[in-house]
Amino acid sequence: MTATTRNTTLLIVAAAAIVVLSLPGCAALAGVTGELAALGIIDEDVQKAVEVGAAGAEVISSINETFTPEQQYYVGRGVAATILVQYEPYRDEQATAYLNALGQALALASAQPLLYRGYRFMILDSDEINAFATPGGHIFLSRGMIRLAESEDELAAILAHEISHVVLQHGMKSIKSSRITSSVVGALATTAEALTDNQLVELAASFSGSVDDVAQTLVTSGYSRATERDADAGAVEILLSVGYDPGGLIRILERMGHELEPGGLDFAKTHPDPDVRIRWIEDMLEDSNVVSGVNNSVTQARFDAALGSL
Amino acid sequence: MRRSLLVIALIFAALMVVALEADDSLFVQVRESELRSAPGFLSQIVEKLSLGDELSYVGERAGWYQVTLPATDQSGWIHEGSVRENKETTLQLAGEGTTRTVSSREIALAGRGFSENMEGEYESGNELDFSAVDDLEARRVGPEEIVAFVLEASLRQDILQPAEE
Known part of the structure; x- marks a missing residue:
């Protein structure tokens, strides 16, 4: 071995060793940027740029890995509290118990049956036609929405749509990338793993802004058409898994189309036209062969007993 | 060498x-x-x-x-x-001449209404109602209730238990 090749070999081994030895450092940085992304302080692109720039290698986790169920839960709690400022809970024990049993059965059939604290369902005392799902699994249905349903599979369809928003993390994805603050980005560029108390305060403020982003989307601006379509597709899958007729979703949307008032501040404002949704759901169902063994006299009896007086 | x-x-x-x-x-x-x-x-x-x-x-x-x-x-x-x-990551927090380790949970809790201490403050400041959220979260549906709900109406049992291989 000549001196030159020896040195070259050494250099390669040393370089390889440095890469391995620095992995914990990369992981720490990925952790920091991951947390910031999770808190809505930076978005995935910034997270990626910082990590690629600093580590020289791509260390990026998908959005599903970035948010822990615990973080989604705490954002969801804030969103739920915000919703409950605007709406009063409707406290009917029998109706709420029925809604929760149905909701839990549907959640078990979803791609994410277990959340940090599970799914919870509440009726809101409002004649509006409305429903909300927070990233933490708090799901709200207005009395007006529930009254539209005439059978268990129709009510299941609404709940399955809301559960799909939670499973697909639509709420978390509505957090704005503008929650990035310049000083946080600056801190990342220099000392990635050291944050000052001041920066922590900024993180908190940005987190609070993130809660507002989600609440604003749910209550006022609504999701995109593509997002609602994905939630409908998820709902159809859940309904088929549990054994309900997914046609229940079409039937309740038809009724919604008659009842929604133009210019209303409920689903009329935040969701695509029911006719549009019916068309894409019909496309989804074209190839599915629905074989339902559900005992409809049992489901109808318990549906009427629980919700008849609503 | x-x-x-x-x-x-x-x-x-x-x-x-x-x-x-x-x-x-x-x-x-x-x-x-x-x-x-x-x-x-x-x-x-x-x-x-x-x-x-x-x-x-x-x-x-x-x-x-x-x-x-x-x-x-x-x-x-x-x-x-x-x-x-992956286990929860921890961040080094450099304060006034001190360095302490904070968990991501602490940071998550530092936002509005995300710790018990702050929740009361923000509850009044923003007129938020966390007690109603607590009521909502207190409700539990027992496993036996879900099983009964599924079985009595002949919903699909494999949502509870995957079929044996």
């Missing part, structure tokens, strides 16, 4: 082994969970688990992981949604 190369190579190999071993660990990512005797929500509970508990991966089937508890060697099954591969 050859010897030093060998040493470096051995260190390298040792680090790789450590990295591979760490990949077998799973951590509970929900507040409470259960280790069960077989895949499925109807299977017998063999151990109660809580957030952060470490498990060793053995195998998987129908959305469930077979795992062991390193502490007791207890073996069982847990739903894949209850665990994640």
